[in-house]
Amino acid sequence: MLKEATKAQPPAAGSSGAKDVAAQIERDINLGRHSPGAWLKQIDLEQTYGVSRLAVRQALERLAERGQVELLPNRGYRVKEFDPQRFNNVVNIRMILEVAAAEMVAGEIDDASLARMQKSAERFASAIATGTFAEQDQANREFHREMLRACPNRDLVDLIFDLRDRIPLSMQRERYNTSMIGRSAQEHFEMVELLRKGDRRAIAALVRRHTLGALLSTADIATK
Numbered sequence: 001m002l003k004e005a006t007k008a009q010p011p012a013a014g015s016s017g018a019k020d021v022a023a024q025i026e027r028d029i030n031l032g033r034h035s036p037g038a039w040l041k042q043i044d045l046e047q048t049y050g051v052s053r054l055a056v057r058q059a060l061e062r063l064a065e066r067g068q069v070e071l072l073p074n075r076g077y078r079v080k081e082f083d084p085q086r087f088n089n090v091v092n093i094r095m096i097l098e099v100a101a102a103e104m105v106a107g108e109i110d111d112a113s114l115a116r117m118q119k120s121a122e123r124f125a126s127a128i129a130t131g132t133f134a135e136q137d138q139a140n141r142e143f144h145r146e147m148l149r150a151c152p153n154r155d156l157v158d159l160i161f162d163l164r165d166r167i168p169l170s171m172q173r174e175r176y177n178t179s180m181i182g183r184s185a186q187e188h189f190e191m192v193e194l195l196r197k198g199d200r201r202a203i204a205a206l207v208r209r210h211t212l213g214a215l216l217s218t219a220d221i222a223t224k
Contacts, residue, residue, distance in 0.1 A: 017051065017055050018054075018055045018058030018062065019059075019062065021049055021051050021055050021056060021058075021059035022059035022060075022063050024049055025040070025049070025059055025060075025068075026063060027165070029069075030165060030168045030169050031134060031169055032168065034079050035079060036079050036080070036081045036082065036168070037078060037079060037081060038078060038079045039076060039077070039078045040060065040076070040077045040078060040079065042057065042060070042076075042077075060077045063077075064077070067080060067086070082168055082171050087167060087171060090163055090166055090167055091167070091211065091212065092212075093163060094160060094163045094164065094211055095207075095208055095211040095212055097159055097163070098144075098160055098207050098208075098211050099204045100156065101148055101151045101156050101157060102191075102203045102204055102207040103200050103203070103204050104152060104153060104156075105147060105148065105150045105151050105195060105203075106194070106195055106198050106199065106200040106203050107198040107200065108150050108151075108152070109150040109195050110150070113146060113147075113149060113150055114195060114196055116146050117143060117146050117147055117192050117195070118189075118192050120146050120188075121185070121188035121191075121192060123139045123142065124136065124139040124143055124185055124188055125188075127139040128181055128182065128185055133169060133173055133176075134169065136181070137169055137172075140184070141164070145161070147191065147195070148160065183213065184210065184213070187209070187210045187213075190206060191203065191206060191207070191210070194206060
């Protein structure tokens with residue numbers, strides 16, 4: 001059953017429309033609006049997202065390729081369970097890419113971007129105190145998107161956010177605890193200062209710790 005899925009505006013027809021629908025469905029999966037194991041009925045998706053059956057079918061095919069949904073013959077599509085091993089794989093790949101991107105940003109980012117990063121760090125800290133988990137995620141994304149705006153390799157940045165989108169918020173919520181979230185917020189402020197100094201080695205070490213520490217449990221980190 002669909003749960004509070006976003007009512008979308010009809011996208012343009014064709015493959016680009018299917019890509020938009022796939023992104024909307026994927027976001028709703030990550031927000032927990034389509035639960036792991038839930039069946040995705042095409043007629044329901046047509047109505048929810050205001051698109052054609054063809055666009056829905058193409059979107060589901062895209063999501064199956066990305067591992068977000070699975071097709072069971074003669075039964076249809078359902079949201080795929082995100083197992084712990086895949087979670088760890090995605091996080092470790094993200095860590096490698098984010099460290100590389102941070103090293104590129106150090107020495108390149110300007111004062112205006114650093115000021116915006118500082119504001120984003122403050123918004124994330126505020127969201128921890130008063131916001132929902134989804135609002136915290138949005139503020140966190142805003143911080144990292146601002147930081148990576150200065151990265152010259154835009155394909156690398158796209159890959160990083162593609163990987164971020166593959167981890168459902170429901171699974172992240174299971175891994176977070178209050179101390180980890182607070183530490184993540186503090187590390188945002190530390191990143192701003194290290195980038196201001198242009199310290200590539202220090203920012204690389206912090207981003208590595210931040211990426212792993214923000215998403216993996218303490219026990220997982222201890223085994224690495």
